[in-house]
Amino acid sequence: MNTINPLNRNGIFLILAALLxxxxxxxxxxPQANATPARPAADTxxxxxxxxxxxxxxxxxxPTITATPSPAANIASFSDHGxxxxxxxxxxxxxxxxxxxxxxxxxxxxxxxxxxxxLVPVQPDGTFSVTLDAGTTAALSRNFSSAIIAQxxxxxDRFAVNYDPASGQITAxxxxxxRVLTGVNDKQYYPTTQQDYLCQAIDSPGTNNSCSxxxxxxxxxxxxxxxxxxxPPGTMTVSGTTSLPAGTPLGIDVxxxxxxxxxxxxxxxxxxxxxxxVVTAGTGGTNRYTGTVDTSxxxxxxxxxxxxxxxxxxxxxxxxxxxxxxxxxxxxxTKNEINWSExxxxxxxxxxxxxxVLLAGELKIVPPGTSAGNNExxxxxxxxxxAGGICRVFDSSGVQFLTAxxxxxxxxxxVPNGGMIGSASGGNATVISLNGTVVLTKINxxxxxx
Numbered sequence: 001m002n003t004i005n006p007l008n009r010n011g012i013f014l015i016l017a018a019l020l021x022x023x024x025x026x027x028x029x030x031p032q033a034n035a036t037p038a039r040p041a042a043d044t045x046x047x048x049x050x051x052x053x054x055x056x057x058x059x060x061x062x063p064t065i066t067a068t069p070s071p072a073a074n075i076a077s078f079s080d081h082g083x084x085x086x087x088x089x090x091x092x093x094x095x096x097x098x099x100x101x102x103x104x105x106x107x108x109x110x111x112x113x114x115x116x117x118x119l120v121p122v123q124p125d126g127t128f129s130v131t132l133d134a135g136t137t138a139a140l141s142r143n144f145s146s147a148i149i150a151q152x153x154x155x156x157d158r159f160a161v162n163y164d165p166a167s168g169q170i171t172a173x174x175x176x177x178x179r180v181l182t183g184v185n186d187k188q189y190y191p192t193t194q195q196d197y198l199c200q201a202i203d204s205p206g207t208n209n210s211c212s213x214x215x216x217x218x219x220x221x222x223x224x225x226x227x228x229x230x231x232p233p234g235t236m237t238v239s240g241t242t243s244l245p246a247g248t249p250l251g252i253d254v255x256x257x258x259x260x261x262x263x264x265x266x267x268x269x270x271x272x273x274x275x276x277x278v279v280t281a282g283t284g285g286t287n288r289y290t291g292t293v294d295t296s297x298x299x300x301x302x303x304x305x306x307x308x309x310x311x312x313x314x315x316x317x318x319x320x321x322x323x324x325x326x327x328x329x330x331x332x333x334t335k336n337e338i339n340w341s342e343x344x345x346x347x348x349x350x351x352x353x354x355x356x357v358l359l360a361g362e363l364k365i366v367p368p369g370t371s372a373g374n375n376e377x378x379x380x381x382x383x384x385x386x387a388g389g390i391c392r393v394f395d396s397s398g399v400q401f402l403t404a405x406x407x408x409x410x411x412x413x414x415v416p417n418g419g420m421i422g423s424a425s426g427g428n429a430t431v432i433s434l435n436g437t438v439v440l441t442k443i444n445x446x447x448x449x450x
Contacts, residue, residue, distance in 0.1 A: 074137070076214060078150050083215035085317065087222060089138040094214065095129040096150050098122045107151040107159050109198065111191035112140065115170065117163045140218030142312055147195040147215055154208030161201045161209065170198070175206030191215075223250075223307050223318035230323040233298050238277070238305060239290040244316055246281040252291050253306040254298070256408045257321065258362050269297045271408060277307070300326045300389060301408030302358060323358055325405055328388035333446040336428040343424055343431075343441060345382055346398035354403040356390055362412035365419070365432060365440050374402060375409060379439040385410065386445040413442075 076084040078096035086092045098106055103122050108130050110116045122128045128150075140146055153159045160173040161184075170184045183189070183197035195213050202211040221243040228238065238252050256271040277291025289307075303324055308317035359375040368378040377383070380396030385406045393402035404410060413432075415421060420433045425443075432440040 078148075078212040078214050082213075083145065083217055085219045085222070086132075086137050086140060086216045088140055088218050088220055089134050091131050091134055092137050092216075093129055093131045094148060095127065096212065098126045098128065099152055099210065100155065101126040102155055103153060103157065105153065105157050107153070107162075109149040109151065109163070110136075110146065111149070111194050111198070112146040113144075113191065115163050115168075137218065140216060142218065142315060144190050145192055145215045145217050147191040147213055149195060149198060149202075149214075150212045151202050152210045152212075159209065160204070160207035161198070170201075172201050172204075173207060176201045176204045180204065217317075219315050219317065221314070221316040223316050225305065225307055225318050225320045228305060228320065228322035230325055232327055233296045233324055234294075236273075236275075236293045236295045236305075236322065236324075237290065238275070238293065238307060239288070240307070240318070241282070241286050241288055242279055242316065243285060244279045244287060244309065244314070246279050246287055248279040248309060248311075248314065250277040250279065250289055250291065251275075251306075251308055251310045252277060252293055253308075254293050254295060254303050254322070255306075256299070257302045257304050258409045258412050270299045271301075273298060295324055298324050299408050300324060300358070300405045325358065325407075326389050328356070328390055333387035336445055336447055337426060338428055338443060338445060339425045343429060343443070345441065346396075348382065348384065348392075348394050348398045349400060350392060351400040351403075354392075354400065356403045356405050358405050358407055359409035362409055362414055364414040365416055374404065377402075377440070379434070379437075381440055383410075383440070383442040384445065385443065413440075 074087050074090045074092040076082075076092075076094050078094060084094075096106070101122075101124070103126075105119050105121055106128055108118050108120050110132070118130070120128050120130050132148075151159060151161065160175060161170060162172075163170050170181070172181050172184075180197055180200045184194065184201055186194075186197075189197070192215065199211045199213060201207075202209045223240060223242045223244070225238065225240040228236065236254065242248075244250075252275040254273045254275075259271060273293050273295050275291050275293035277289040279287050279289045282288050291307075301324060303322050304319060305322050306317065306319045309315060357374055360373040361375045363383075364376045365381070366376045366378060368380075370376070371378060377393055378395065382394040382396070382398070383391050384394070385391040389406045391404045391406050391410055392400050393404060394400045413430075415432055416434050416439065418434060419439065422431045422433065423429065424431050424441075428444050430440075430442040430444075431438055432442075
């Protein structure tokens, strides 16, 4: 079964798998149907009136909501490939902003192993909102994620992709490739795959349409997680509030955000840990929980923290992030033998005033002047990872510009297209070349695991 719920307990491994694909720079092709049926007549100008539902789900138009949502609020905004928990049996409002204020209408699609659409008016300021009623949210699946899509038209309000409730088929203009339209109408696909085909159709060159997707994960209760401050490996305390009944057992999972390709029998004990908690009684329908996780084996890095029931009959989950950082003073270092003369580096000018930081993501090598975060280093950079779990980053002239923790993020590297990976100094240094020029030298002064 094609199940995608990134917040349930087993789903955390789906997130790790997705991160592997993304960090490797790979794009997974969607499966294609073996046959292409005759194309239904294109419907390029919708005959719907704003606020009219073209299938069975009930929806009402509401004013744009600007209040800050509480953990229990069924409210979200459209964000590309984001996901949101939706309380079953409660009205759910999703808001958005059209990319062009001349648009007067957007088309909203709900994919829940069925297809439903409605036209929603755009306010003069470009905002719009739609509310799914309690009956619609109560019907959200317990086994897969649904998808809600905002389709933005070509001026003046021309929708290149539409749903025909009479035939049960999605129709499109001639700008949409046959294979994409076939995928959209393939009943075997779950919403997470169907939305991909639908957005390919909407975004096809020549349609001048665009889309925004949010995945809906049905839950039976809400869970809030209190902020988790950065801390060293040891004991991580995870606590918060919930509407779950007292006595409900909870699972707590802590997994690295930046996992890396591994052999089949890889030991995840340095990148994954778990714990548990039990909900205790509170007041006013708000209960509490507190649990601990043994993080002592974990490497330095950013971690995804998930709290969930693990119960298909009482589904609830939430997630947050936490940084685990080993103090430099506790980091032993068994020195590797480095042949510095072989590396041919300039004299490295250490700047002791730079304080160590955690990289924002996997290490990326980018052209000079294009760095957008502390994990993006320019061509010619030199990274020296030494004692204390610290990596010093130098420019091509040898001037240090960054001090970073030797973290999970530092161990995952994105190489430019066409880059060649080599080693030096007995394998204790990694050298990346592009078109015959060295764009990165990374030196590991300490043995693996230190």
